[in-house]
Each structure stands twice: as C-alpha cells, then as structure tokens.
Amino acid sequence: xxxxxxxxxxxxxxxxxxxxxxxxxxxxxxxxxxxxxxxxxxxxxxxxxxxxxxxxxxxxxxxxxxxxxxxxxxxxxxxxxxxxxxxxxxxxxxxxxxxxxxxxxxxxxxxxxxxxxxxxxxxxxxxxxxxxxxxxxxxxxxxxxxxxxxxxxxxxxxxxxxxxxxxxxxxxxxxxxxxxxxxxxxxxxxxxxxxxxxxxxxxxxxxxxxxxxxxxxxxxxxxxxxxxxxxxxxxxxxxxxxxxxxxxxxxxxxxxxxxxxxxxxxxxxxxxxxxxxxxxxxxxxxxxxxxxxxxxxxxxxxxxxxxxxxxxxxxxxxxxxxxxxxxxxxxxxxxxxxxxxxxxxxxxxxxxxxxxxxxxxxxxxxxxxxxxxxxxxxxxxxxxxxxxxxxxxxxxxxxxxxxxxxxxxxxxxxxxxxxxxxxxxxxxxxxxxxxxxxxxxxxxxxxxxxxxxxxxxxxxxxxxxxxxxxxxxxxxxxxxxxxxxxxxxxxxxxxxxxxxxxxxxxxxxxxxxxxxxxxxxxxxxxxxxxxxxxxxxxxxxxxxxxxxxxxxxxxxxxxxxxxxxxxxxxxxxx
Numbered sequence: 001x002x003x004x005x006x007x008x009x010x011x012x013x014x015x016x017x018x019x020x021x022x023x024x025x026x027x028x029x030x031x032x033x034x035x036x037x038x039x040x041x042x043x044x045x046x047x048x049x050x051x052x053x054x055x056x057x058x059x060x061x062x063x064x065x066x067x068x069x070x071x072x073x074x075x076x077x078x079x080x081x082x083x084x085x086x087x088x089x090x091x092x093x094x095x096x097x098x099x100x101x102x103x104x105x106x107x108x109x110x111x112x113x114x115x116x117x118x119x120x121x122x123x124x125x126x127x128x129x130x131x132x133x134x135x136x137x138x139x140x141x142x143x144x145x146x147x148x149x150x151x152x153x154x155x156x157x158x159x160x161x162x163x164x165x166x167x168x169x170x171x172x173x174x175x176x177x178x179x180x181x182x183x184x185x186x187x188x189x190x191x192x193x194x195x196x197x198x199x200x201x202x203x204x205x206x207x208x209x210x211x212x213x214x215x216x217x218x219x220x221x222x223x224x225x226x227x228x229x230x231x232x233x234x235x236x237x238x239x240x241x242x243x244x245x246x247x248x249x250x251x252x253x254x255x256x257x258x259x260x261x262x263x264x265x266x267x268x269x270x271x272x273x274x275x276x277x278x279x280x281x282x283x284x285x286x287x288x289x290x291x292x293x294x295x296x297x298x299x300x301x302x303x304x305x306x307x308x309x310x311x312x313x314x315x316x317x318x319x320x321x322x323x324x325x326x327x328x329x330x331x332x333x334x335x336x337x338x339x340x341x342x343x344x345x346x347x348x349x350x351x352x353x354x355x356x357x358x359x360x361x362x363x364x365x366x367x368x369x370x371x372x373x374x375x376x377x378x379x380x381x382x383x384x385x386x387x388x389x390x391x392x393x394x395x396x397x398x399x400x401x402x403x404x405x406x407x408x409x410x411x412x413x414x415x416x417x418x419x420x421x422x423x424x425x426x427x428x429x430x431x432x433x434x435x436x437x438x439x440x441x442x443x444x445x446x447x448x449x450x451x452x453x454x455x456x457x458x459x460x461x462x463x464x465x466x467x468x469x470x471x472x473x474x475x476x477x478x479x480x481x482x483x484x485x486x487x488x489x490x491x492x493x494x495x496x497x498x499x500x501x502x503x504x505x506x507x508x509x510x511x512x513x514x515x516x517x518x519x520x521x522x523x524x525x526x527x528x529x530x531x532x533x534x535x536x537x538x539x540x541x542x543x544x545x546x547x548x549x550x551x552x553x554x555x556x557x558x559x560x561x562x563x564x565x566x567x568x569x570x571x572x573x574x
Contacts, residue, residue: 052529052569055092056204057226058082060276064231066112066197068269069151071122074111079104085530087411087521088280090226092528097203109197113190124148137185141174145192153201154232155218161208170195213568217242220567224248227526227561228255229269230276245562252561257323264325266317278316281521282383282411284309286392292473293397299351300391300473307345308388308474314343315386319553330552333518337382337412337509338502340373351387352380354475379469379476382505384408387474393464394472398481401440401464408463412508414517415493417456439484441465459493466490466504515543515551519560526560538565 057065059079066072080101083094116124129140149167150157157165170192173180180188196202205226207219215223220242225233237255242248256270266274279285287305318341321330331339344352352371353362364371364378373380383389393404409415444461468486471477480486488500492511498504508514519539520531531539543551546559560566 052207052527053092054204054206055528056095056097058089058095058230060089060272061226061230062203064229064269064272066108068229068231069122070112070116070124072112072115073119073121074108074115077104077108079108084280086524087283088525090280090525090528091530093530105198105203106194109194112197113193116193117186117190131189132185138174138176141185141189141192142171144189145171145174145196148193149196149199149201152196153199153206154222154238155201155206159208159216159218163206166199166201170199207569209569214243215567215569220248223526223566224251224255224561228252228273230272231269248562249558252558253323256320260324262325262327264323264328266322271317274317274320275313277522277525278313279309280525282312282389283392283407284312284388287388290392291396292391292394296397297471297473299347304347304351304473305391307348308386308391311342311344311348312383312386312388315339315341315383316553320557321552321554330554332547332549333515333551333553333556334509334549335382336553337384337505337514340371340378340381342371342373342386343369344371345369348387351473351475352378356477356479357475379500379502381502382509384467384505384508385470385474385501390467390470390474391472394474397472399440399464399468399470399472401444401468402457402460403464404467405460405462405464408504408508409460409493411521412517413511413513414520415459415513417459420456439480439482439487440468441487462490463492463504464490466498467501469500512549515546515549515556516540518553519543519546519551519556522556522560523563523565526557527565535565538563 059077059082062079063077066077080098082089083096085091085094089095115121120126128144129136131137131141131144133140146157146167149165149170157167160166172178173192173195174185174188175181176185178188180191183191205222207222208216209219210216217240218238221233221237221240224242225231225237237251240247240251242251254267256267257264258267259265287309288302290305292300316336318328319331319333319336322328346369349364349369349371350359352364353359362378364373379385389407390404393407394400395403406417409417444457444465466488468480469476469478469488471481478486489497490499490504491497492504492507496507498507516539519542520535523535523539523542524531542556542559542563546552546555
C-alpha cells in the first residue's frame with residue numbers, strides 16, 4: 001500500500017496548499033438552489049454580513065460527520081484538539097491545520113475506507129455496481145467515486161461554480177494506465193475513496209454566494225446542519241430550498257423536535273447542540289479536568305464533576321421547550337438566572353442540602369431527582385448557584401472571587417475587563433501564597449491598593465465576593481476557609497448593589513446586557529466569526545426581533561438562523 005499512501009499524501013498536500021485564500025462567492029453570478037432560484041432575504045437595518053474565512057470541520061464535527069454517514073465503529077479518530085476564539089471552537093480563525101492534522105487525516109481516511117470494505121457498517125456498498133466487471137469496471141468505479149464524493153463534500157458535482165468539481169483528480173487514480181496502474185482495481189478504488197476523504201472539500205466547509213453576498217441553498221444547509229447537529233446535512237435538508245424563509249423555518253423546527261404534544265422529544269442529533277453550546281459558552285467542558293484538594297473536599301471527584309455538568313446541561317435544555325409538549329414550555333432567557341427547578345443525582349442533592357458541612361433534612365428533591373427549591377428555604381436559584389458554575393470558577397483549595405467575577409462579566413454580560421498589567425502573574429502568585437487567616441474580601445482589598453490592579457479588580461471582585469457563600473465545590477456555607485463570617489454584599493459595574501447570589505442573579509437577569517450577550521454568543525457559534533463592534537446594531541435588532549427582555553433561547557436561535565449574518569457573506573473584493 002506504500003505507493004497508494006505516497007500518492008495520496010501528495011494529493012492532500014497539493015489540495016491544502018490551494019486552500020490558503022478566501023473561498024466564496026466572487027464573480028460568477030448567482031449560484032441558486034432548487035425550486036425557483038433566489039428569494040429576497042429579510043433585512044434588519046442596513047447591515048452587511050461579515051466575511052467568514054474558509055472554515056474546516058472541528059474535531060467534533062468531523063467525527064459526527066463520518067459516524068452519521070459511514071456508520072463508523074472506529075473507537076477513536078485521534079485528531080489534535082481544536083483552538084478557541086471567544087470560547088468557541090467553531091470560529092474559523094481558531095481552526096488551523098498543522099502537519100499533525102494532515103497525518104491524522106490520512107490515517108483516518110485509510111481506516112474508514114478499510115472498515116467500509118470489510119464490515120461496511122452503514123451498508124454503503126450495497127448500492128454499488130460491480131467495479132471488478134471486465135470492460136465496465138472502470139466506468140462503474142467512477143460512478144462510485146462520484147456518488148461518494150457528492151455525499152462527502154456535501155455539494156452536488158455541478159454546484160462548484162468556477163472551481164469545477166475537481167473529481168477527475170480522484171477518478172484518474174482508477175485508470176489501469178494511470179499512476180496506480182500496478183495496483184488491483186479494488187486498491188485503486190480504495191485509493192480514490194481515501195483521496196475524497198482527505199480532500200479539502202471534505203475537511204473544509206466551502207461556501208458559495210452570489211455577487212450580493214447571498215449564500216446558495218447548499219451553503220445555508222451546511223451552516224444549519226453544523227449548527228444544530230454538528231454534522232453534515234441530510235438528504236431532506238439538501239433537497240430543500242432554504243432561500244425561502246418559510247422552508248428554512250420548517251427545516252429549523254424539523255431538525256430539533258420529533259413527535260408532538262406530550263410525546264414530543266428532541267431529535268437525537270439536536271442533543272449535540274444542547275450539549276456543545278453550553279459546554280463552550282459556560283465552559284462546562286472544563287469540569288472534566290477540574291481537581292480539588294482531596295483532604296479539603298473529600299466528596300469531590302470525577303463522578304461528582306459529571307453529575308454537576310449533567311445537571312446544568314439538563315437545566316439548559318429545559319429552556320428550549322419541546323414543541324407543543326406541555327411539560328416543557330419555552331421559558332424566558334432571564335429565568336435561566338432565577339428558576340427554582342432542576343434535576344440532580346442523590347449525591348449532588350446532598351451537596352445542595354449541605355450547609356456549613358452539615359446535612360439537615362431539606363426535602364428539595366423528589367425520588368426522580370427533580371429539584372424544587374420552593375419546597376424549603378434554600379439559598380439557591382438559577383444558573384449562578386449551581387454547583388457546576390461555582391466549581392469551575394473555584395480554585396484547588398479555596399474559592400476564587402476574581403475568577404467568578406470575570407466569568408459573570410464575560411459569559412453573561414459580555415463585559416470583558418481591561419487587559420491584565422505586566423506584573424499580574426506576580427500579583428496572582430503573591431495572593432495564592434498568602435496563608436494569613438484573613439477573609440477573601442480583606443485579601444482582595446489589599447490587592448486593589450495596587451493601582452495597576454485596581455482597574456480590573458474594581459469590576460470583578462465585587463461580583464465574585466457576592467458569591468462567597470459557595471465554597472470551591474459549590475456547597476453553601478456561612479463561614480469561609482478562615483472561619484470568618486462571610487460578607488456576601490457586592491456591586492455590579494454600573495453601581496447596582498446586592499446582597500448574596502440570589503440578589504445578584506436577579507440583577508443580572510434584569511440587565512439588558514444579558515439578552516444581548518447571549519445573542520452574541522449564539523451568533524458567534526452559528527456564523528463561525530466573532531461579533532465585533534460593527535455588529536452592535538445587528539445584535540440589538542435581533543434581540544428586539546426575538547422578544548427583547550421576554551426572549552427565549554428558542555426564539556434567539558431562530559432569529560440568528562434567519563439573520564443576514566447567518567444567510568449571507570460579504571462578496572470577495574476585486
């Protein structure tokens with residue numbers, strides 16, 4: 001197989017070398033979709049969609065794509081971790097390609113094709129013609145490769161515009177007089193199929209637009225599918241004319257909910273969005289690597305971290321609503337900070353009932369694990385008081401008010417503190433090594449005396465100190481690590497004051513910045529580019545269209561999908 005590998009590596013290197021520039025609309029007029037050509041896109045003011053660079057599949061998207069399509073049972077794909085921009089691995093600038101990627105793509109392509117020829121878990125080969133038939137084998141193999149590439153590249157062969165289909169690069173390998181003439185017909189076919197999977201047209205998400213920036217329906221299908229399913233579009237989506245807003249809305253709903261009434265459930269693939277988005281937005285995925293001092297926090301470990309993450313993911317999903325299922329109504333986004341329900345494991349329920357290390361009866365959970373914080377006096381309500389958030393913003397041996405304050409500002413209000421001063425690392429080390437028996441409030445007050453630190457910490461500290469009633473693993477307490485009574489008063493950057501986490505949550509819920517911030521995070525994840533100051537009018541208009549302060553997560557996501565930012569891209573310059 002060495003000659004095949006050498007040929008494929010050469011093809012792959014040439015292919016990626018050709019993908020260093022922008023790929024997109026440019027030049028050639030309208031590339032329309034099926035069913036009547038282009039239709040006008042609703043506008044929100046005088047907005048021009050920002051350009052999104054050529055975007056490769058993330059590691060998650062790659063794995064989902066091949067498993068959904070080829071039914072692969074390979075245990076691991078072993079791709080390098082993806083970068084992050086603005087907290088999201090879906091932003092194009094974060095998705096670079098290294099030599100390690102090229103080697104991994106080759107290895108995975110070989111394994112996938114070998115699996116298909118041996119066990120064929122998805123039954124792909126059942127519809128193939130006989131590529132070994134005398135006289136007709138090569139023509140048959142070309143048909144197989146063409147069909148395979150159409151599915152792999154997520155675009156019909158005649159919809160590649162001025163780029164051309166590029167399929168001859170791979171079908172030429174099938175010739176008995178071509179570069180692989182010494183190989184058997186089956187090995188030549190394997191090589192061509194491996195090449196299709198190693199092609200930039202598979203690794204990247206190519207998009208086409210007309211001269212006005214309107215994406216063609218196939219490009220919109222890919223954006224929608226990778227947003228909601230983290231995978232390639234299915235046949236129904238590719239066949240739909242997504243330039244028609246009503247059709248786009250129908251597909252948007254179809255991809256989320258199946259069934260109706262009390263029997264409605266989430267489409268299994270949509271569960272990926274309900275996991276991936278909060279994992280990245282709220283940083284829940286970091287819980288898997290969170291460690292605590294075993295002596296100070298003996299009940300915390302990998303299992304408890306999984307329970308914490310599961311609670312918040314379940315909580316998040318309940319805010320989307322399940323179609324017309326009366327048990328799961330859509331709730332305003334602001335309730336995310338104040339709601340008194342949830343679902344926890346017995347172990348996590350014990351955490352929620354613990355106060356200062358004791359576990360009195362509190363009766364907030366049912367046998368099903370559902371939490372009702374109205375059943376007893378409880379210091380908890382909403383996202384901020386969940387153990388997952390308090391834990392991932394804590395430290396190994398103590399709480400971390402600065403980290404907590406920064407998390408609230410960045411994740412919920414999109415108010416990034418100023419850059420840290422040059423001596424920040426030394427100041428942090430000094431604080432961490434401070435073993436005096438004083439409160440965090442006293443320690444941070446001394447910290448803010450330093451003028452270079454005050455600009456940032458005057459914003460972050462008063463928020464984080466308001467969450468001091470929750471220790472480094474989210475248990476409630478009235479005294480801190482030093483045994484001192486906790487003062488949980490605080491203030492937001494605009495001067496509004498609060499006492500404790502529940503009041504803080506209420507203020508954040510009422511802040512117009514919350515709906516605007518969540519809309520920015522959704523749009524960044526959906527479009528693959530960071531929202532900039534130039535997008536402020538767009539974001540504000542989308543919030544208004546989605547319901548303003550009564551906006552639900554479902555309405556916010558729908559508004560993003562129908563926006564120019566999602567359906568358009570800026571045409572190439574001259």
